[in-house]
Amino acid sequence: MTQKQTFDVSGMTCAACSARVEKTTSGVAGVEHAVVNLLKNSMEVEYDGNPATLAAISAAVEKAGYGAAPRIEAAAAAGAPSGAAPSAARENAAAKEAAHVRMRLIVSFVFTIPLFYLSMGHMFGWPIPGIFLGHENMLTFAFTQFLLLLPVVFVNFKFFRVGFKTLFHGSPNMDSLIALGSTASTVYGIVAIYRFGWGMGHGDVDFAHMAAMDLYFESAAMILTLITLGKYFEARAKGKTTDAIAQLMDLSPKTAIRRNVDGAEEEVPVEQVRPRDILIVRAGAGVPVDGVVVEGAGTVDESVITGESVPVEKGVGAAVTGATVNRTGWFAMRAERVGADTVLAGIVRMVDEATSSKAPIEKLADKISGVFVPVVIAIALITFIIWMFVGAGVATALSHAISVLVISCPCALGLATPTAIMVGTGRGAANGILVKSAEALQTAHGVKTVVLDKTGTITKGAPEVCEVLVAEGDFTGAPITANGFGGTHKASSARAEQSSGLFVRVRTAERLGAAEAIQTSQVDAQTLAFLSLAYSLEKRSEHPLAQAIVAYAEAHGAMAQEVERFEQIPGGGLRGVVAGRTCLAGNARLMEEGCIDIAGAEGGARRLADEGKTVLYFALDGALAGLIALADEPKPRSAAALAELSRMGIRTVMLTGDNERTAHAVQKRVGTDDVIAGVLPQGKEEVIRDLQKQGTVAMVGDGVNDAPALARADVGIAIGAGTDIAIDSADIVLMKSDLADVPAAISLSRATMRNIKQNLFWALIYNVICIPVAAGVLSFAGVTLNPMIAAAAMSCSSVCVVSNALRLRGWKPVVLGEVASALEPDTAPDAASGVALASEAGVPAMDGPSAEDGDGSPVSAGHSEEVQTVKPKEIIMEKKLSVEGMMCQHCVAHVKKALEGVEGVEEAVVDLDSNSATAKLSADVADQVLVDAIVDAGYEAKVVE
Secondary structure (H helix, E strand, O other): OOEEEEEEEEOOOOHHHHHHHHHHHHOOOOEEEEEEEOOOOEEEEEEOOOHHHHHHHHHHHHHOOOEEEEOOOOOOOOOOOOOHHHHHHHHHHHHHHHHHHHHHHHHHHHHHHHHHHHHHHHHHOOOOOHHHOOHHHHHHHHHHHHHHHHHHHHHOHHHHHHHHHHHHOOOOOHHHHHHHHHHHHHHHHHHHHHHHHHHHHOOOHHHHHHHHOOOOHHHHHHHHHHHHHHHHHHHHHHHHHOHHHHHHHHHOOOEEEEEOOOOOEEEEEHHHOOOOOEEEEOOOOEOOOEEEEEEEEEEEEOHHHHOOOOOEEEOOOOEEOOOOEEEEEEEEEEEEEOHHHOHHHHHHHHHHHHHHOOOOOHHHHHHHHHHHHHHHHHHHHHHHHHHHHOOOOHHHHHHHHHHHHHHOOHHHHHHHHHHHHHHHHHHHHHOOEEEOOHHHHHHHOOOOEEEEEHHHHHEOOOOEEEEEEEEOOOOOOOOOOHHHHOHHHHOOOEEEOOOOOOEEEEEEOOOOOHHHHHHOOOOOHHHHHHHHHHHHHHOOOOOHHHHHHHHHHHHOOOOOOOEEEEEEEOOOEEEEEEOOEEEEEEOHHHHHHOOOOOHHHHHHHHHHHHOOOEEEEEEEOOEEEEEEEEEOOEOOOHHHHHHHHHHOOOEEEEEOOOOHHHHHHHHHHHOOOEEEOOOOHHHHHHHHHHHHHHOOEEEEEOOOOOHHHHHHOOEEEEEOOOOOOOOOOOOEEEOOOOOOHHHHHHHHHHHHHHHHHHHHHHHHHHHHHHHHHHHOOOHHHOOOOOHHHHHHHHHHHHHHHHHHHHHHHHOOOOOOOOOOOOOOOOOOOOHHHOOOEHHHOOOOOOOOOOOOOOOOOOOOOOOHHHHOOOOOOOOOEEEEEEEEOOOOHHHHHHHHHHHHOOOOEEEEEEEOOOOEEEEEEOOOOOHHHHHHHHHHOOOEEEEOO
16 A cells, blocks of 8 residues: 655755656655655655565665655644654754855855955965065965865765765765865875975975965865855754744644643643634633634634634634634633644644645756766866866866856756745635645646635625515414514614505615614514514424525514424425414425415516526415525625636636536626536536646635545646645645635645746756856966865855746735626616605516516616615725834734725735735825724824825
């Protein structure tokens, strides 16, 4: 049975090292696949599960000149997130390594600076102590330089130890190049001392003087020092690439307050928390682990997990997630998932695995790296031979050969891809986009078609009441008391009007402004009586449509009545006796079977069906009492997200099992390019297969019913992950359950791939240009490179690659607003008239009045986005403000709400990183008004432009 094992690899310094280790491991019997990550000094191995194979891997890698030890996943017993302990260990090891490199660098400079001064000072006219001047002091001059070199060699002996070890094992790496160059310079200098001694012994002062000028000790010291300087900068930059994982691990509280059996509370390390422990979470404290609230209530900021900046109310029975923050209130929770099972642990694990994987584009660097160092050594030897052949002398030939050795940079090739992958996946995780592999990150950049499931992806995934049509007349059998207009329904968001027609329409107003919603919140007695009728019957059913009606009725103050002889009719609906009167609720077929005349409502029902709504009929004592229309509404930002995909040049296709009428109604509202309806879950995979013939396809779904399609697609994107992030079928998981993150994920992929290509281009072009120059091909033009300059150039190359990758830390997803689309933009009713009557709105009365409004167009009476087009006012100016005091996304939400509450402010864009806010104005608003609004919200502000 195939198993996976992570190895910690030591001794790797460049891409040649990682290529050698990977090749060696892949050749071990029982190993199916091996991937080495140079940046993390780790290796992921898939093997046959035999423990002997692990030992064989370690032995083979050691024989190749490196070290490999299986990693023990001691994730802090049960409390720390899986992957957290190894990651923390790596961080500690990296910190120790950085400190060690810093020490080496300091010692190197302490001795290299006086060595360089002594050896080169006379060329620049610098004052040199008399003890080093004159023929009689030449031995002192030479031997002092040699002594100054020794400490530099000693503290940087790692280059020689690893370099020659890998060279003797037939797998030379970057250390081998440095060791060869430094050793050649040092040996040449030692030979020069012997030549100097021979000249002085034979009385040939001129020969001795020439020998003293060819010491090259300063070149050896400078090579080691500058390479170490580059390694130090590289280590610092590489440390920043792992910031995302470190920040994720830091989110989880380190301690928890546990309530013991006797009721006493104690603070314990989070590692000691066990499932079913009762934990106390006070205001301002972080939630230690995943669990369920069992007592109290609080307002929890879940932005670290879901990305939503608005805190969520949590009461008894509500699930809470570890690492979220309780802003207000107090509650006790029962721990359900701890340690490796928490959501945060899953995120850390997923990011860690993604950064350990390899993108296909990295294969190019691996192939080059496998032969790079041997080729460079061969070029250096050829360079030395050619310069000797043309009679340039040993010093010149050796200088060019050493320059070739130290200027070549396999490190840049090895770091080009993993640094960008690590930063890119880290930025994605910080924005709620979890990429499961480097391959997925690369593939996503070439997506040509995005296929989207409808229910739960484009739409909310739950039906909502969007329109109520009520018959006139007393069908309740009892008067409506004043209590029917009590407090419950006054806070609702519906309006009703009554007329002489048969029906009145109730228009829900979820999308209306807050002020209008308050003004239109009351419903009349007739509507309330009808809702009470529907509520009483539907309350007995578990059907999703029934639950939606119950929720709507409760929100509007409906009163439950006694129900007898309740019956659920398969494929039809419900039957029962409500307050002594027979009631039917269901589809048109049920009405026909019950001999209910619905002819007067056919026009309205047909219109509602054309708009993608589900219509339920309600009858009382053989007569139609009213209709309730429900719909699975599109998510607020679906249309904006699809528009952004189109702007990016990506075709969008909605794939759904719903009928074509409903599918096309949703398509009109959100704007997909194509729609494929009536497809069963098992048929979605075949649709994806056909679309792949036209290019790379990404499938966006919920990861359950869409699993086959997600697996078949080139890139599977799971949306709506919530607390379940381990969706096996998907390549990318969107934690925010927001369709807007689909274009963001593709944008991140494009930015990362662009960065990788820049890195690879720089790494390749640097070596292609610099190696020939170091070999002396431009000597005829007076352009030469001595070993010291070559070493500095090599160090800069690696630092440039890592620094370029760090630019990805500035990536941010495009900010999308909510788009309110309309089926018929020009057919909205007059806002001043409030609600249209049934006889004017497509629901004919029994005597058959017109089913159209004044201009002959059918009127939608669902959410306000369906009945009126809210045309945004023209933005005439923008004002930018500096805001002080914001500390989290909750603060951002406060400032945004404060600004958008000012008349004339159409939109406010608030940025926490820059502590700024931009107010987009449709009218001239005084600066002080904007400032006062922010100050009233509890922050400091000033207009900057």
